[in-house]
Amino acid sequence: xxxxxxxxxxxxxSASKLRYYEEVGLIRSVGRRGLKRxxxxxxxxxxxxxxxxxxxxxSLLEIKEMIGTEGTPDLKRSALEAKADAIxxxxxxxxxxxxxxxxxxxCTAPSHLECPRFQRxxxxxxxxxxxxAAKRRNRPxxx
Amino acid sequence: xxxxxxxxxxxxxSASKLRYYEEVGLIRSVGRRGLKRxxxxxxxxxxxxxxxxxxxxxSLLEIKEMIGTEGTPDLKRSALEAKADAIxxxxxxxxxxxxxxxxxxxCTAPSHLECPRFQRxxxxxxxxxxxxAAKRRNRPxxx
DNA sequence: ATACAACTTCAAGCCAACTTGAGGTCAACG
DNA sequence: CGTTGACCTCAAGTTGGCTTGAAGTTGTAT
Numbered sequence: 001x002x003x004x005x006x007x008x009x010x011x012x013x014s015a016s017k018l019r020y021y022e023e024v025g026l027i028r029s030v031g032r033r034g035l036k037r038x039x040x041x042x043x044x045x046x047x048x049x050x051x052x053x054x055x056x057x058x059s060l061l062e063i064k065e066m067i068g069t070e071g072t073p074d075l076k077r078s079a080l081e082a083k084a085d086a087i088x089x090x091x092x093x094x095x096x097x098x099x100x101x102x103x104x105x106x107c108t109a110p111s112h113l114e115c116p117r118f119q120r121x122x123x124x125x126x127x128x129x130x131x132x133a134a135k136r137r138n139r140p141x142x143x
Numbered sequence: 144x145x146x147x148x149x150x151x152x153x154x155x156x157s158a159s160k161l162r163y164y165e166e167v168g169l170i171r172s173v174g175r176r177g178l179k180r181x182x183x184x185x186x187x188x189x190x191x192x193x194x195x196x197x198x199x200x201x202s203l204l205e206i207k208e209m210i211g212t213e214g215t216p217d218l219k220r221s222a223l224e225a226k227a228d229a230i231x232x233x234x235x236x237x238x239x240x241x242x243x244x245x246x247x248x249x250c251t252a253p254s255h256l257e258c259p260r261f262q263r264x265x266x267x268x269x270x271x272x273x274x275x276a277a278k279r280r281n282r283p284x285x286x
Numbered sequence: 287a288t289a290c291a292a293c294t295t296c297a298a299g300c301c302a303a304c305t306t307g308a309g310g311t312c313a314a315c316g
Numbered sequence: 317c318g319t320t321g322a323c324c325t326c327a328a329g330t331t332g333g334c335t336t337g338a339a340g341t342t343g344t345a346t
Contacts, residue, residue, distance in 0.1 A: 003292095004292095016336080019295095034293080034294090042257070045256045045265065049265060052239065059332070066244070080248050091237050094230050094233060095234060101209070104223060111185075113185050113188045113192075122191060147323075162325095163304060163305090167303095177311080178323065178324050178325095179322075204302090
């Protein structure tokens with residue numbers, strides 16, 4: 001049993017973010033000391049998982065579908081399979097992008113977008129479905 | 144030279160999104176036929192690259208730093224190196240997440256968060272810096 | 287007992303990344 | 317020449333994921 005400030009410290013998540021996650025049902029507190037929330041230790045792993053899934057580009061809603069509201073252990077196998085596959089696709093795209101960037105670093109061609117090697121590297125990812133978008137957000141500041 | 148509707152069709156990006164990207168300087172049109180924008184073919188590759196970088200979790204601003212405003216071919220080597228490294232980190236995280244999900248699919252433990260194997264898999268990513276957040280956005284709808 | 291810090295709630299604010307809508311303009315077709 | 321429809325601009329709206337701020341409540345230290 002830990003309180004929100006310790007959980008915040010351990011996880012690097014701001015307290016407001018943790019409260020928000022609780023509000024949307026991603027984590028839960030198991031009681032109060034006075035009015036202060038108390039969390040089980042399990043929550044730490046849960047939070048890491050959430051962070052990880054966000055990195056993968058999943059929305060909080062999708063993450064909820066994956067890991068469920070706490071106390072609900074039923075993760076649907078097919079859903080997980082789909083998510084895992086989606087991640088695989090992303091990994092391959094990122095690998096292409098990384099290789100593309102690394103190539104650009106060493107390529108002296110006038111315009112990289114015209115460099116055949118670059119284009120070939122990029123083509124791997126280019127021929128996939130439609131792109132989504134992703135956005136990095138700021139660091140905790142416990143306000 | 145292609146117009147916005149064709150570019151939209153080819154790229155899967157909505158026209159409004161393309162206009163928006165032009166507004167923020169990620170792409171540029173090279174003229175008008177009447178008042179209709181005309182784009183060079185090069186733009187297609189550029190757009191794919193943007194989509195890819197978004198998948199990697201970079202903001203439009205960061206992407207601009209990477210690939211520059213069109214016509215500006217100067218990509219700073221050190222910046223690219225940093226981006227490539229960041230992508231590597233992300234890839235490793237995603238790999239962990241994927242493996243974790245795949246394990247959960249085959250694990251009959253009562254609570255996955257308590258499963259030692261799962262925890263070990265997750266630990267890899269857990270011990271990295273701070274998490275960012277990412278968000279998938281919607282598909283083109285050409286409004 | 288009183289102060290204080292650390293929490294609480296709730297509503298409002300903020301940012302990126304777009305989308306939507308109203309109203310305007312143009313080229314091409316009949 | 318007129319109309320049609322695809323584009324245009326510009327402002328405002330939307331969504332997700334939080335943060336911020338004001339005002340209230342506590343356990344603990346003095």
